[in-house]
Amino acid sequence: MKKVVERLHHQLIVSCQAYPGEAMRHPETMAQIAFSAQAGGAGGIRCQGLSDISAIKGTVSVPVIGLWKEGDTGVYITPTLRHARCCMAAGADIVALDATDRPRPDGLSLAETVRILHSEGAVLMADCSCLDDARRARDLGFDIVSPTLAGYTEARQKTDGPDYELIEAMVSNISDIPVICEGRVHTPEQAQRVKSLGVWAVVVGTAITHPQTITSWFVQALQE
Numbered sequence: 001m002k003k004v005v006e007r008l009h010h011q012l013i014v015s016c017q018a019y020p021g022e023a024m025r026h027p028e029t030m031a032q033i034a035f036s037a038q039a040g041g042a043g044g045i046r047c048q049g050l051s052d053i054s055a056i057k058g059t060v061s062v063p064v065i066g067l068w069k070e071g072d073t074g075v076y077i078t079p080t081l082r083h084a085r086c087c088m089a090a091g092a093d094i095v096a097l098d099a100t101d102r103p104r105p106d107g108l109s110l111a112e113t114v115r116i117l118h119s120e121g122a123v124l125m126a127d128c129s130c131l132d133d134a135r136r137a138r139d140l141g142f143d144i145v146s147p148t149l150a151g152y153t154e155a156r157q158k159t160d161g162p163d164y165e166l167i168e169a170m171v172s173n174i175s176d177i178p179v180i181c182e183g184r185v186h187t188p189e190q191a192q193r194v195k196s197l198g199v200w201a202v203v204v205g206t207a208i209t210h211p212q213t214i215t216s217w218f219v220q221a222l223q224e
């Protein structure tokens with residue numbers, strides 16, 4: 001197993017992302033958030049966009065998982081070989097990419113993309129939507145699999161919190177590479193529960209780094 005993946009064992013990885021048009025979408029802001037997360041004990045950062053990757057890499061000492069989103073439909077998480085190469089060049093220690101079997105915008109297959117990136121020294125995290133994606137990703141040689149896209153494609157219904165059923169299935173079917181849990185982990189209790197299922201590490205985004213959504217949770221609670 002690659003050293004950088006080993007370093008993530010049993011760590012909390014904090015996803016620091018602001019979405020298009022949002023006030024916090026600025027590399028310096030995201031780097032400050034990432035630095036705060038590291039100070040709080042995060043053992044890894046996940047982040048989006050070349051400027052954010054670069055700013056965060058220059059700020060934290062924990063491993064950085066980088067991705068580049070293009071749009072928000074279809075294959076949009078690091079959709080092409082070029083996007084992945086740019087994430088590497090920006091300093092990402094690990095590059096996360098869509099690992100579904102949908103056609104990719106550059107016409108390369110996922111297998112070709114992974115083969116080329118590995119030959120260039122990349123460490124790759126497979127953002128999967130279902131168990132079949134995870135199995136395929138493992139067979140293609142990905143270094144990490146994750147249920148990041150569960151509930152965001154037609155493969156699975158979106159669950160309220162983490163997709164425990166899929167996480168359990170991934171952990172019991174994929175034994176040779178780490179399963180990192182990501183997606184709708186909103187409370188420390190949910191993080192504990194997914195950890196108890198045997199995941200390598202847990203990614204938390206919104207519940208730590210997206211004040212707009214967190215505020216709306218409280219506002220909604222006060223209206224009930």
Ligand SMILES: CC(=O)N[C@H](C=O)[C@@H](O)[C@H](O)[C@H](O)COP(=O)(O)O
Nearest residue numbers: 015148149152183184185204205206
């Ligand atoms: C589906 C998709 O595009 N997920 C993205 C992946 O990078 C992010 O928008 C997530 O918010 C982030 O990964 C953390 O997840 P959560 O906010 O659920 O803890």
